[in-house]
Amino acid sequence: MTVVQDPTAPITVPSAPDQAAIARRERLRFLRRSPTFLIGCALVGIWVICAIFGNLIAPHDPEFPDVLNKLVGPSGEHIFGTDRLGRDVLSRVIVGARSVLVIAPIATLLGTVLGTAIGLVTGYYRGLVDEATMRVVDAVLAIPLIITSLLAVVALGPSRVTLILVIGFVFAPIIAKTVRAAVLGEAQLEYVEAARLRNERGLYVMFAEILPNVMGPVIVEFTVRLGYAIFTIATLSFLGFGADPSIPDWGQDISQHYQFISGDVWWPVLFPSLAIATLIVGINLVADAIAQSFER
Amino acid sequence: MTDFAIELDDLQVVYRVRGKDRQVLRGVSLAIERGESYGLVGESGCGKTTAAFAIMRSLPRNGRVLSGSIRVNGEDLLGMGQGEVRNLRATTLSMVYQNPGSALNPAIRIGPQLAEVFELMGVSKEDAAKRVHGMLEKVQISDPTRVMRRYPHQLSGGMQQRVVIAMALAKDPTLLILDEPTTGLDATVEAEVLDLIAALRQEFGTSVLFISHNLAVIAKMCERVGVLYAGRLVEEGVAGEVFRDPRHPYTVGLLRCIPRGGVRKDETPLDTIPGFLPPIGAEIQGCVFAPRCGLVRDICREEEPPLYPVGNGRTSRCHFHQEAHLLPRNAPAELVGTRPGNGGGPLLAVENAGKTYRQEGQEVHALSDVSLGIRPGEVLGLVGESGSGKTTLARVLLGLTAPDPGSQLELEGAPLAARVQQRSREQVRSLQVIFQNPDSALNRRFSVRRIIERALYKLRGLRGDERSRRARELASSVRFDESLLAVRPSQLSGGLKQRVAIARAFAGEPRIVLCDEPTSALDVSVQAAILNLLAELQSGEGVTYLFISHDLGVVRYISDRIAVLYLGHLLELGDAETVFSTPHHPYTEALLSAVPNIEGGERPRIRLEGEIPSAADPPSGCVFHTRCPRKIGPICEQEEPPLEEVEAGHFMRCHIPLEELRVLQAAPPAPRYQSKTTS
Numbered sequence: 001m002t003v004v005q006d007p008t009a010p011i012t013v014p015s016a017p018d019q020a021a022i023a024r025r026e027r028l029r030f031l032r033r034s035p036t037f038l039i040g041c042a043l044v045g046i047w048v049i050c051a052i053f054g055n056l057i058a059p060h061d062p063e064f065p066d067v068l069n070k071l072v073g074p075s076g077e078h079i080f081g082t083d084r085l086g087r088d089v090l091s092r093v094i095v096g097a098r099s100v101l102v103i104a105p106i107a108t109l110l111g112t113v114l115g116t117a118i119g120l121v122t123g124y125y126r127g128l129v130d131e132a133t134m135r136v137v138d139a140v141l142a143i144p145l146i147i148t149s150l151l152a153v154v155a156l157g158p159s160r161v162t163l164i165l166v167i168g169f170v171f172a173p174i175i176a177k178t179v180r181a182a183v184l185g186e187a188q189l190e191y192v193e194a195a196r197l198r199n200e201r202g203l204y205v206m207f208a209e210i211l212p213n214v215m216g217p218v219i220v221e222f223t224v225r226l227g228y229a230i231f232t233i234a235t236l237s238f239l240g241f242g243a244d245p246s247i248p249d250w251g252q253d254i255s256q257h258y259q260f261i262s263g264d265v266w267w268p269v270l271f272p273s274l275a276i277a278t279l280i281v282g283i284n285l286v287a288d289a290i291a292q293s294f295e296r
Numbered sequence: 297m298t299d300f301a302i303e304l305d306d307l308q309v310v311y312r313v314r315g316k317d318r319q320v321l322r323g324v325s326l327a328i329e330r331g332e333s334y335g336l337v338g339e340s341g342c343g344k345t346t347a348a349f350a351i352m353r354s355l356p357r358n359g360r361v362l363s364g365s366i367r368v369n370g371e372d373l374l375g376m377g378q379g380e381v382r383n384l385r386a387t388t389l390s391m392v393y394q395n396p397g398s399a400l401n402p403a404i405r406i407g408p409q410l411a412e413v414f415e416l417m418g419v420s421k422e423d424a425a426k427r428v429h430g431m432l433e434k435v436q437i438s439d440p441t442r443v444m445r446r447y448p449h450q451l452s453g454g455m456q457q458r459v460v461i462a463m464a465l466a467k468d469p470t471l472l473i474l475d476e477p478t479t480g481l482d483a484t485v486e487a488e489v490l491d492l493i494a495a496l497r498q499e500f501g502t503s504v505l506f507i508s509h510n511l512a513v514i515a516k517m518c519e520r521v522g523v524l525y526a527g528r529l530v531e532e533g534v535a536g537e538v539f540r541d542p543r544h545p546y547t548v549g550l551l552r553c554i555p556r557g558g559v560r561k562d563e564t565p566l567d568t569i570p571g572f573l574p575p576i577g578a579e580i581q582g583c584v585f586a587p588r589c590g591l592v593r594d595i596c597r598e599e600e601p602p603l604y605p606v607g608n609g610r611t612s613r614c615h616f617h618q619e620a621h622l623l624p625r626n627a628p629a630e631l632v633g634t635r636p637g638n639g640g641g642p643l644l645a646v647e648n649a650g651k652t653y654r655q656e657g658q659e660v661h662a663l664s665d666v667s668l669g670i671r672p673g674e675v676l677g678l679v680g681e682s683g684s685g686k687t688t689l690a691r692v693l694l695g696l697t698a699p700d701p702g703s704q705l706e707l708e709g710a711p712l713a714a715r716v717q718q719r720s721r722e723q724v725r726s727l728q729v730i731f732q733n734p735d736s737a738l739n740r741r742f743s744v745r746r747i748i749e750r751a752l753y754k755l756r757g758l759r760g761d762e763r764s765r766r767a768r769e770l771a772s773s774v775r776f777d778e779s780l781l782a783v784r785p786s787q788l789s790g791g792l793k794q795r796v797a798i799a800r801a802f803a804g805e806p807r808i809v810l811c812d813e814p815t816s817a818l819d820v821s822v823q824a825a826i827l828n829l830l831a832e833l834q835s836g837e838g839v840t841y842l843f844i845s846h847d848l849g850v851v852r853y854i855s856d857r858i859a860v861l862y863l864g865h866l867l868e869l870g871d872a873e874t875v876f877s878t879p880h881h882p883y884t885e886a887l888l889s890a891v892p893n894i895e896g897g898e899r900p901r902i903r904l905e906g907e908i909p910s911a912a913d914p915p916s917g918c919v920f921h922t923r924c925p926r927k928i929g930p931i932c933e934q935e936e937p938p939l940e941e942v943e944a945g946h947f948m949r950c951h952i953p954l955e956e957l958r959v960l961q962a963a964p965p966a967p968r969y970q971s972k973t974t975s
Contacts, residue, residue, distance in 0.1 A: 066813050190737040193696055194800065196716055198754040212741035 010098025027293040037289035043097035047097045047275070052249070054095040060088035062095045062248045071265050081267035083257060091269050093275050096248040103243060104229040107164040111171030111229075112210045114131035118172060118178025120206040120214075124187050134180075145228075146169055146235055153241040160243040163236065167229050175221050182214040216294040227280045234276045250276050300367070301503035302351065303327040307364035309343070309350050309527075311576065318577025320346045322527040323364065328471065330511035333497060333504040335518030335535060337511055339550075339819040342571050343527040344507045348473045353381045367472055386416045390464035394476040396456035397542045400448035406432075406459055407444030427466070429861030434499075435462040436492060439755075448762035452907050454485035458492065462762070465496060466476065472497075473505045478513065482681040484904045485848060486907055487890035491901075492515060509819065511551065515539050516892040523547050526574050526584040532603075533610030539894050541621070543612040545589045548623045553824040555853035556894060558876070561675075561831040565627040566853070568823035572789065574800070583614070583869040590624040591616055600604055642669025643840055644693065644712075647704040650695060651688050651864075658912045662688040663699070663864040671807065675841040677855030677872065679848060679887065681774050683908055688842045690810045692730055693842070695719060698859070708807075725755040732813035738785040744771075744796050745781040748803060755804030770799045771837075774829060791822035795829070801832065808840045815850060827854060848891050852876055857945075860884050863911055863919045866939060870946035879957035881948050882926040918951065926960060928952055 031037045050057060060078075066086035074081045080089035118137075122130040140148065152166040186192065187210065195205045236242060237251030245252065250272035257268035309321040321343045328334045345888065349355045351366055353373065365371040368388060376384070393399045401409060407428055425444075432440035435458040444619035448456055457477060464472055474493065478486040489698050494517065497504055508514050514521055514535060521535040523546060531544035542548045552567035559566075571588035574580060583589070586596040594818040595615055603611040614620060651663040663685040670676045678686050694846045695716030705712035707726060713719045731737035738747055748767045752758045758766055768778050774795040786791050794814060801809050811830065815823035831854060834841060844850045851858060851872075858875040860868040860883060868881040875884060889902045904923045909915050921932040931951050939947050942954040950957070 190731040190733065191739040194729070194731070194737055196696065197694060197724065197727075197729060198751055198804075199716065199719075199721065200754060209739055213739070 007147040030145075030293045031289055034292070036285050036291045036292075040282045040285025040287075040289060043278050044286060047101060047279045047282070049222075050094045050097040051101040054098055056095045058088075058091035060090040060091045062087060064088075071268070072258065073265075074267055080271045083253065083268040084260065089253075089271050092248040092253060093271050096250045096253065096272065096275065097279075099237075099243055099247055099249050100230055100233050100276075103160060103163050103167075103233055104226060106183060107167035107233075108171065108222060108226045108229045110164060110168030111225060112175055112218065114168060115175025115221070116179050116211070116218055120183055120210060121279075122176065123183025123237070124202065124206050124210065130180075133176075137176060140170070141171045142270035145232060149232060149236060150239065150241065153236060156235075158241045163233060163243050167232055170227065170232075171225050171229065174260035176226060177217075178217055178221050179214060182217045183210055185214050186210050220287065220291045220294060223290055227283040227287065230276065230280055230283065298567070299329055300327045301330050301332070301369065302505070303367040304347070304351070305365045305367070307347070307350060307366060308362040309346055309355065309359060310362050311356070312360075313577070314816065316577065317362070318811040319362070320359070320527050320576050321350070322580070324446070324524070324527070325364075326522050326529060326532065328503050328505060330470075330503055331497075331501045332520065333506060333518045335506045335508065335515050335521040336512035336524055337508060337550075338524035339509060339573065339821065341576070342524045344509075344524055346527075347398070347474055347524070348391065348475050348505065348507055351471075351473060352385065352389060386494075387467055387818075388470045389473070390467065390469040390471070391473040391475065392460050392464050392477045394479050396453060396460045396480075400456060402448050404447075405444065406446050406448065409448075409467065410444075410463055412663065413463055417467055431462045431466050433495065433637075434465075435459070437462075450916060452485075453481055454489060454907070457481065457489055461489070461496070465500060465502065467951040468500060469502060471503045471505065473507070475507045476509070476728060477506075479508070479510070482908075483887060483890040484681060485634070486513075487892070487901065488903065490892070493517065504851070509537065511554065511820075512892040512893075512894045515894045522572050523550070526578075526580070527576075528584050528613065529603075530585060530613045531611065533606070534608060537608065537610065543606045543610065543617040543620045544585075544614045544891050545591050545620050545623045546585045548620050549588075549626075550820060551894065552623075553820045554894065555824075555827070557865040559853060560872075561827070562649050563836075565629075565828050565831065567625055567627045568825040568828065569821040570626055572577075585614075589824075590626060591619060591622065602642075626777065628832060639751040641709060642706075643672040643708060644842075645669040645704075645706040646693065647706070649689065649692055649703040649705070650700040650773045651685075651692060651703075652700050655912065660910075660912045661864050661914055662911055663692065664914075666861070666864070666866045668859055668866060668869060670840055670842055671857075672807075673834075673838055673840055674856040675843050675854050677851035678842060678844045678861060679846065679851050680859060680861035681887075681908055683863070683911060685911075686861055687812060688731070688841065688864070689861070690812050690844060694727060701867045721755075726807040727810070728801040728804060728808075729810045729812065730794070730797050730801050730814045733817050734785070734790065734797045735817075737797050738793060738800075740784060740786055743782055743784055744776075744788075746797050747785075747796060748781075750801045751803035766803075770803060773802070773833070774799045790818050791825060794818065794826055795820075798826075798829065798833070802837070802839075805837070806839060808842065810844070812844045813846070814843075816845065823850070830854065848876075848888060860887070863909065863914055865919050865949065866947075867920065867949045868947065869939075870948075874943075874946050878961040879954055880961070881950055882924050882957075883920050885961060886923075886925065918949070926952060926957075931970070 059145050064087065068083060068086065069082050070086040071084055072078060072082045078088050078090065080093065083089055083092070118133060122133045148170050149166050153162055156162045190222055192205060192209060195209050234251035237249045238255040240255065242252050253272045254269050257265070304324055304326050307321055307324045308319065310319050324347060326334070326756040336347065338344055346359070350361060361374055371845050404740065407425065410428040410431065411424040414427050415421065419427065428444060429440045432443060437455065437458055439442050443451070446704060451459065478489050481489060490513065506514060506517050518535045520533065521538050522529050523531040523544065525546045531538060531542065538547060539551065542551060549567065550571040553569065555566055569588055574584070582599055583601050588885060601615045603613050603615050604617050606612050606617050612620070647667050649663055649666045650661070653660040653662055678689065680686050688697060692699045692703070696713065698714045705714065707723055712723060734827060737845045745767060748770055749763050752763050752766055767781065771778055776792065776795045776799060780788070785796065788796070815826050818826060827850065830841065833839060842970060843851060843854055853872040855872045857870065857871050859866060860875065860881060862883050868875060868884050876888065886902045886904050904925070904927050909922055917933045917935050918937055921927050924932065927950060937949050937951045939949045942948045948954070
């Protein structure tokens with residue numbers, strides 16, 4: 001009996017490229033070629049630049065009241081016209097990007113982190129913890145988002161920190177539901193049982209073993225929620241509960257000028273509205289493309 | 297009209313992956329005569345299913361036929377327009393897929409779903425319903441009217457597959473393609489479905505293309521067989537002859553991988569096929585099998601062998617087909633026999649283990665009153681059909697599922713807590729597991745190194761250099777190349793992944809490893825290598841296994857003792873050879889007779905009547921009496937037989953005395969149940 005190949009020798013395979021790395025690379029390639037993603041990025045990019053360099057780009061001082069030129073229509077001097085105090089609308093739109101683009105991502109991040117943690121705990125432990133938490137979540141979701149936020153802002157007093165906390169806490173349950181669903185699927189896989197058979201602690205299993213496998217839905221959820229966060233912030237400041245009445249803000253500018261529309265003064269309302277719209281559309285385009293890249 | 301139902305000529309199929317065409321079928325030529333049954337065998341990735349899809353003209357989006365031709369009834373299939381192809385699928389070609397659960401639309405009742413096939417052929421609605429009824433009778437469904445009102449999920453797997461077969465045969469097709477039709481089914485159900493297919497083929501005179509990785513099933517079902525390797529047909533001929541006297545080294549190797557003929561791990565290690573299947577689209581010069589062939593010579597690497605005729609219409613694509621049977625063995629050295637002694641107490645014992653689930657107000661008894669002990673150093677095989685409680689028992693032992701109160705677990709004489717969290721670290725590391733599916737058992741975001749080192753850290757408390765040294769040792773003990781420690785599981789083949797899972801299970805130097813179908817997801821050649829590895833680790837480390845499998849050949853090969861479970865009850869327990877040879881429990885007898893063997897010799901078949909009863913409503917008396925072909929009378933229905941030691945070390949739960957069973961089983965049983973279409 002001859003033995004062709006020593007079967008006790010370690011088995012080697014021709015080095016195959018890492019499938020996970022390939023998937024990541026393919027995802028990036030898909031995004032680079034996706035018009036949805038590129039247009040979305042361009043829209044968001046413009047507003048991010050405005051938020052960072054607003055004061056340098058703005059043609060006028062957004063706070064300077066030119067009392068002699070109140071409510072002047074778009075012209076060469078003021079491309080987007082002036083508002084009721086004679087401030088340059090274009091400059092206010094550009095500088096106004098900052099307040100929303102600072103609060104929204106931080107608030108969404110807070111919501112995502114909280115929501116992911118809740119989703120992991122409820123999805124992994126199930127049982128009573130899950131039932132109790134999910135009923136609270138349902139209760140929060142039953143009340144319209146904007147009313148919950150309003151109540152909280154009224155109770156805590158408007159400020160940046162309040163807005164971030166309020167939006168973060170209101171979003172957390174929604175994100176928790178999505179993450180929980182993904183965790184339920186993962187927790188049934190045997191690698192989780194293998195971890196239990198090593199006496200791993202729950203925290204390790206949830207955050208080290210399961211979390212990396214549910215990052216896809218988490219990322220998608222973050223981008224989608226970011227759009228909603230911007231909308232919520234704009235609405236709150238429209239209703240007069242913005243972060244700080246003294247700094248330029250799209251929602252606040254709209255609310256201070258919509259009564260003039262009947263007098264054919266449309267520009268101080270239209271341009272901030274367009275700003276909100278383009279930013280949200282941009283973010284949603286990016287979110288869609290990212291979600292698609294995970295689904296493929 | 298030609299004599300052939302289907303002819304493939306030099307068929308080349310490519311898949312476009314990442315902008316490049318990768319060849320999957322490399323010039324396959326075969327022809328199936330009218331009424332003939334043709335088997336296509338080969339391991340996964342050889343192109344079997346691709347061939348079926350090409351014939352159905354339903355290749356995936358990125359696949360296309362590069363060249364060659366397919367003729368159905370003499371007509372060129374590839375030149376047809378979409379309309380003609382649809383027509384052909386409605387009348388001439390049928391396919392049965394592996395998973396009947398996903399082949400049926402879950403939202404449509406069986407009746408209307410089947411009637412659709414007839415309506416597509418232009419049969420009126422009323423006639424269609426009648427013909428559905430007739431068709432369901434043909435596939436031996438006992439109460440067609442009731443079944444027609446059911447949704448697919450309300451039927452068992454075997455029933456679903458019957459419905460799919462009824463659907464496929466409803467149009468009286470010229471060619472029926474069966475793609476692994478019984479792979480997901482239990483042995484007893486598989487046997488029934490195979491009998492049904494054979495009987496229907498007689499009746500309808502349909503040509504069959506039977507695709508399977510299971511050589512024994514092909515041997516039983518097919519007249520001719522083609523062996524596919526890396527997209528090329530390497531051998532073809534009359535099924536019995538090919539399996540008795542294979543003329544291609546791949547066929548020889550494949551046949552040697554299968555544990556059969558009662559060989560045991562301590563007598564004969566299994567042969568394996570070295571190396572790996574070439575990746576799809578690989579550039580191959582010369583013979584496709586040359587890199588893995590033990591008979592390879594220079595000419596094999598340079599010159600592609602033609603199809604040599606080897607007599608009786610057989611062909612082989614091997615330059616040295618006369619010498620194929622001389623293929624050198626590729627097996628590890630024989631192991632020193634380590635039959636465990638009978639002395640001493642059991643290492644792990646369960647007493648009165650039960651597990652009752654509550655489902656929609658009903659109690660489901662997954663496990664009732666199971667008591668057994670696993671001796672140090674032995675392999676205890678656990679067999680039974682799905683739903684018999686094999687996996688529940690394993691999970692109870694592991695502490696993943698808490699058993700009912702009153703169940704007792706003992707490890708080395710000390711009580712073992714019901715939940716893994718309450719067990720001592722020593723106990724936790726003593727008891728480890730190898731799961732069936734390494735894809736889900738390994739965290740896909742972790743590298744192999746991290747997987748193994750984490751187990752070393754948690755179970756042995758190792759850190760730093762000591763830990764990485766031990767990780768490398770473990771890797772080499774399961775024959776896993778160190779250079780692959782950095783990669784993630786998704787880069788590895790199924791066999792290599794399972795090796796990682798084995799390394800992880802052995803990280804804590806366990807006393808007992810529970811193997812839950814560890815080779816069921818693997819190809820036979822890989823299965824052989826993993827079984828060898830498990831046997832070798834056992835003799836080296838003196839570890840004990842509880843080995844769960846539905847494959848009786850595998851269980852017989854590796855086990856010292858065998859326990860047979862049915863509906864959560866232990867029916868028989870004894871030495872492997874005792875259990876496998878007569879006299880045995882009537883259920884064991886039926887299980888054994890259901891397994892087809894490659895030699896093709898028909899054993900007296902024992903049919904089991906009906907479906908496995910629901911565990912929510914187990915039969916009174918002996919749980920097996922509803923299907924038992926040896927039932928003796930009312931006592932079986934009224935009284936549960938005790939688990940008795942009928943001879944030394946041989947336990948059985950049956951009212952029939954052992955001596956009587958010995959006499960009964962010497963002769964084939966008088967069938968108490970005769971099916972309508974038995975030929």
